[in-house]
Amino acid sequence: MKLNGSEIIVECLKEQGVDTVFGYPGGAILNVYDALYKHSDEITHILTSHEQGAAHAADGYARATGKVGVCFATSGPGATNLVTGIATSYMDSTPVVAITCNVTVSLLGKDSFQEIDIQGVTMPITKHNFIVKDVNTLADTIRKAFRIAQEGRPGPVLIDVTKDATAAECDYVKETPKLIERKTESIREEDIDTVTEMIAQAKKPFVFVGGGVVLSGASEELARFVHKIDAPVADSLMGKGAFDNSDPLYTGMLGMHGTKTSNYGVSECDLLIAIGARFSDRVTGNASKFASNAKIIHFDVDAAEINKNIKTDACVIGDALEVLKRVNSKIGQLEHHEWIEHIKELKEKYPMRYRKDCLNGPYIMETINEITDSNAIIATDVGQHQMWAAQHYTYKQPRTLITSGGLGTMGFGLGAAIGAKVGRKDKVVINIAGDGCFRMNMNEIATATRYNIPVIEIIFNNHVLGMVRQWQDLFYGKRYSSTVLDDTVDFVKVSEGLGAKGYRVSSIEEFKAALKEAIELNIPCVIDCLIDREDKVFPMVSPGAAISEAFDRQDLENKNKNN
Structure with missing residues (x-):
């Protein structure tokens, strides 16, 4: 049957078993969104607050489910806003297919409105990428992209489609995806x-x-x-x-x-x-x-x-x-x-020691572990809170920690948590964020509330960029250059303004009560946890040192006494 390029994109997504797409529309991709509208009963589209949030959500969906995550963006700034999310997926080998649209073929290379060579931009951070200018090659390109994203070492693949290719028609024949075979030929x-x-x-x-x-x-x-x-x-x-x-x-x-x-x-x-x-x-x-x-x-x-x-x-x-x-x-x-x-x-x-006389990151994570019985999906942003989440939660199953390991992307966690929750509705999904990271992605709370995606955002709020400050404290003579966040931003009011339930806690008892209520309410919730800015992640290995030289708080105190 004859279909236009936009309809072929949707049909190919259906072939691949795609049930959710995260994205943000714009002029160049309008034809695709029009086709998607006609299939809204088969493919759910989640409109994120920012294209970067869409890329992170597709990534989180893929990590939590093991399936390919899919995101859409328009040309120019829409496409470039995906770049950090694509790079995050690339560094952590996550199977993601990003579909962008570009100006028509006749306008390529002429600095046209919202034109960018996104294929060239993303070449170093994708497993493979394509630009499709001819509708006759579109279906095979999409099928190839999904196969490349999954086979061997997984990774992100980008497909850029010119707007005229999304409008042009050609014959479409449905195909059943070939089974992705495990790489065994190199095993000797x-x-x-x-x-x-x-x-x-x-x-x-x-x-x-x-x-x-x-x-x-x-x-x-x-x-x-x-x-x-x-x-x-x-x-x-x-x-x-x-x-x-x-x-x-x-x-x-x-x-x-x-x-x-x-x-x-x-x-x-x-x-x-x-x-x-x-x-x-x-x-x-x-x-x-x-x-x-x-x-x-x-x-x-x-x-x-x-x-x-x-x-x-x-x-x-x-x-x-x-x-x-x-x-x-x-x-x-x-x-x-x-x-x-x-x-x-x-x-x-050498047990993992932490104080139990005040609210702190390790204590919060141990409490989350206890209340969720080690059965939640934990997403994180990047920094001290990320390390505490890795150290003090008991991960018993794969695909239960969703975090940016290779690229270390601040702002990753909330979008990823939304994607993970969409993919695993049976799981409690909690994002662990620092106050610095929350500032980067708090707009995605609006995405969670728009679709009532019940993620729980927990902010480790110490009013500093914690990990950077930790390095300044230990290795830069306590010169806290641009790492102090003493201002009047109220995260609870911001969260409530975006439609979520907000809590502020300063004791472990208050935190326990807030988390239990948030899980029971099953709506988007934000818990702002006030912790001490002097808390550090231990153990730690100094840059350039051997891992056998790991030190903790007690070692540091003993060293300072001897000096």
């Missing part, structure tokens, strides 16, 4: 044999888990692997929930704000097995001193990650689930009693 049996032998010989193995395990759906196979080889487990920020954080073998996050147990354990182990992790600088600290006593095995779907940041002794390239299945089939039950007992002693010696 000799590599499997090598790593299984190394694992069998190790006396002090340690497993490091990254976001690739979440993306591949390999959590159950990972648990079997860990218990088979009897090894402690640490995770990266992106790997949270890949391994049950309540398991006795779990030691906490690794790296700059990881636990001392994880950092010391990796520094002492004789074999480090990294699965679906990219050895970020925030994980390794001083790379030349990272896991210096260990041989290193790396499992990853992306060959480009092997030996990129840390030199490995062996590797297997392929989908994490498939790799773990093959390793598990070849390795017998191992026991490392002395090593596990040593790790247990480290956990007892």
Whole structure:
């Protein structure tokens, strides 16, 4: 049948099973929105307050559901407003398809009104991108974009369509999407044999888990692997929930704000097995001193990650689930009693300590964990609150922490929480924000209230840019340049003005009452938590130091006394 380009876009989205699109209309994309209007009973459109919010919402939807997130924007500033969200998805390997529209072919390259070369702009931050000028290539391009976004290492794909291509007609034939196959052709049996032998010989193995395990759906196979080889487990920020954080073998996050147990354990182990992790600088600290006593095995779907940041002794390239299945089939039950007992002693010696005589970030997260029974989806913005959310909530399942790990995008959390809630209506969804981050994305409260998307926004309000100030305090001689937010902005009034229920709390008792009521009300709510600006995220590794040099508040106090 003959359809115009806009109708083909909608039909192709339906082919792919898309049920929700986040976006913001404009002149160049009007034809598409007109077609979307006619299918509003099949595809829900969420009008965000800003295009960046749409990109973050599509990202959050994808992370929470495992499906492809979709966002729309018009040409020019509409398209460029997606850029930060696309880059966030790219850094964290999230499958997102962004569809933008541009001026007509005859106006391209002439500095026309709201014209931008969004394909050129996004080339470094997309897995692939396209510009469609001919309606006859549109359907195949959309199908290809969804396949690229999902296969191998996932990532964002952008499709830019000229306005005349959205209006032109051509024949459309419906197609059933091909099954996305796991990457197995690069898995070599000799590599499997090598790593299984190394694992069998190790006396002090340690497993490091990254976001690739979440993306591949390999959590159950990972648990079997860990218990088979009897090894402690640490995770990266992106790997949270890949391994049950309540398991006795779990030691906490690794790296700059990881636990001392994880950092010391990796520094002492004789074999480090990294699965679906990219050895970020925030994980390794001083790379030349990272896991210096260990041989290193790396499992990853992306060959480009092997030996990129840390030199490995062996590797297997392929989908994490498939790799773990093959390793598990070849390795017998191992026991490392002395090593596990040593790790247990480290956990007892270096617990995550925090004050319980006042409202603070760790106490808030522990309370959220208790009230939600470790069963909520936690989204975050970026900063101290993000690290407290990673450290003090028990993530038992994958896809329950939605956070910007690679790009560190302030303003990510609220849009992402909205997307996550749209995709997982069965879950309580809570966004953890700092007051600095909330200022960047508070307009998306209006999106939540417009559609009655019952997200709970919790602001860790210390009236400073917390993490930046922490660095100024520790490494810049307490010179607080542009990090103090002492002003008269009232977040409760702002939230209520945008249609949400607002709370302000200054004690743990007030917070408990507010959170329980917010969950029960099941409407958009904002809880403004007043905390001390002097609170810091510990443990911490100084820039340029080895992760074995992690210090906490007590270490800092002892050092200051000795000086």
